[in-house]
Amino acid sequence: MTEPASTKPAVVMSKRTYQRQIPLFIVSLVGAIFIAEYFTANPELKPPIKSPLTPLTSELTAWGTIIYAFTLLFGYVGLLRYQARRVQQRKTTRLAVLGGTCIGAAAVFTILGIVLPGGITGSQFRMWYTYIVTFAGGGMYTAWVHHPYNSYRYFRLTSIESAMMFLSWILICLRELSMFVAIWEPFYAIGTWIEGVPNTAVQRAALAAYGIGSLVLALRALVWKEPGLVEMEMA
Amino acid sequence: MSIAVGRYTEFILMVITAFATYYYLWQALRGKPQELREMVQITAISDAVDRGVETGRPVYVSPGDMAYLSGMYAPMTIAGMNVIRYTARLAVRKGARIILPVPCNPEAMPLIDGIFREVCVAEGKPEAYKRDDVIYYGVDQSHHSMGLTATIAREGCAAAIFCGATRGGGTNSPAGWAREFGGIVIGGTARYLHQGSWAMLADYPAFMDDTNAMGAVASGDDVVKASLVGGDIVKLVIVAFLFVAIVLAAAGLPVVTPKTGWIFQ
Numbered sequence: 001m002t003e004p005a006s007t008k009p010a011v012v013m014s015k016r017t018y019q020r021q022i023p024l025f026i027v028s029l030v031g032a033i034f035i036a037e038y039f040t041a042n043p044e045l046k047p048p049i050k051s052p053l054t055p056l057t058s059e060l061t062a063w064g065t066i067i068y069a070f071t072l073l074f075g076y077v078g079l080l081r082y083q084a085r086r087v088q089q090r091k092t093t094r095l096a097v098l099g100g101t102c103i104g105a106a107a108v109f110t111i112l113g114i115v116l117p118g119g120i121t122g123s124q125f126r127m128w129y130t131y132i133v134t135f136a137g138g139g140m141y142t143a144w145v146h147h148p149y150n151s152y153r154y155f156r157l158t159s160i161e162s163a164m165m166f167l168s169w170i171l172i173c174l175r176e177l178s179m180f181v182a183i184w185e186p187f188y189a190i191g192t193w194i195e196g197v198p199n200t201a202v203q204r205a206a207l208a209a210y211g212i213g214s215l216v217l218a219l220r221a222l223v224w225k226e227p228g229l230v231e232m233e234m235a
Numbered sequence: 236m237s238i239a240v241g242r243y244t245e246f247i248l249m250v251i252t253a254f255a256t257y258y259y260l261w262q263a264l265r266g267k268p269q270e271l272r273e274m275v276q277i278t279a280i281s282d283a284v285d286r287g288v289e290t291g292r293p294v295y296v297s298p299g300d301m302a303y304l305s306g307m308y309a310p311m312t313i314a315g316m317n318v319i320r321y322t323a324r325l326a327v328r329k330g331a332r333i334i335l336p337v338p339c340n341p342e343a344m345p346l347i348d349g350i351f352r353e354v355c356v357a358e359g360k361p362e363a364y365k366r367d368d369v370i371y372y373g374v375d376q377s378h379h380s381m382g383l384t385a386t387i388a389r390e391g392c393a394a395a396i397f398c399g400a401t402r403g404g405g406t407n408s409p410a411g412w413a414r415e416f417g418g419i420v421i422g423g424t425a426r427y428l429h430q431g432s433w434a435m436l437a438d439y440p441a442f443m444d445d446t447n448a449m450g451a452v453a454s455g456d457d458v459v460k461a462s463l464v465g466g467d468i469v470k471l472v473i474v475a476f477l478f479v480a481i482v483l484a485a486a487g488l489p490v491v492t493p494k495t496g497w498i499f500q
Contacts, residue, residue: 039238040236040237041236041237041240043237051239078345085366133374133375133378137375137377137378137380138377140377140380140404144403146408150414155435165431208473209470210443210447212444213310213444215249216252216447216469217314217450220260223257227456
């Protein structure tokens, strides 16, 4: 005797399955294919196809671009949704005004991109973008004054490391200031040596260490043990 | 089908890294986690959140204004997400306000917002979630820089925790202002050019691979943390290999000869 349909427990896929397990499986599979393609070669194949897996990875790359575009679109839609909710508030708050400005600007620039000749790469659109959007952020360059200010303020001879950093920094500065090079010519060679020898050596070591760290992170992700991107607080 | 010419060294390195990483993962899964030293950058996050509770000022936490989900910045973004989750848990649990600046490409915004929302629910305080504290400043680092600096100036700052893909103007400059406004600055990036900025600006800087380590330690997962030991073993192998290569090259063998050397095969 079968139970009435209404009393059967619904077969519901858990949120963890479709938001974590399935995407992780796809990422692992695709990642493994790309790794195999990178390291394998068949001399009988004609360039640019180097590996038997190259056609597959080309197709996957195209799909990756499409999916990435949707991710970006999702981000922008979410952004506009947030601003719209601010505008919907009954009280006129500062955030509501900012939200309205954001939505209005997005609408205006979308229209400009469609109607102006040349679209978003046309000279007219670039002119509007440069003189409104780019110039609006121009204040950043005054904020950057803070960087050298911090250098003067925080460089201390309190340890061997900080003293080395301070010394390297000041010797590079002296190389860049032609007045000091004119006074004592070796400043140029000293600064260039610091930049070309110890700095380059440290750079290579640091990048190699980070490369290994990133590889470990990727290997963890390949076996579903990297929580950074898709871990969930609730199952 | 064979190994591609010119990629033998990379392949061997990847196999060694995979072996070392999975060995320690497997050990941890068997209940044998690795003992890691304490990361001051992570323990300082708790102090930073406490400071937020005491002063009533917000704690800023971000994976950097260049935290994208694709390309070379993706690993930094992933590490930064772990730090965001860790900080958000502590902040929501202790009652500190957090502000989450969104990177210039808003593709990571749903992720950041989702972490904040889920942490609030998981900690039993869904009311702690405030959409207005997930702030997007614009598509360019200049807008991010000015917007975040203005928020810090307006709202005050107990701490700024910026770990991930940061830029000189977009995130590093506001970190300097956070310090100026009395905040504890914790963070760093794996972008080489900006190591000096973080040495200068952060109370607890994280250099290069430290950002990955911060992410792994912040996850609180023994299995994830154990894999760091595998990476360290590989680094030691590379250092040993370098010494051997230098000796062999000094002996006249073509170890590092450009294009034709052994390591370029």
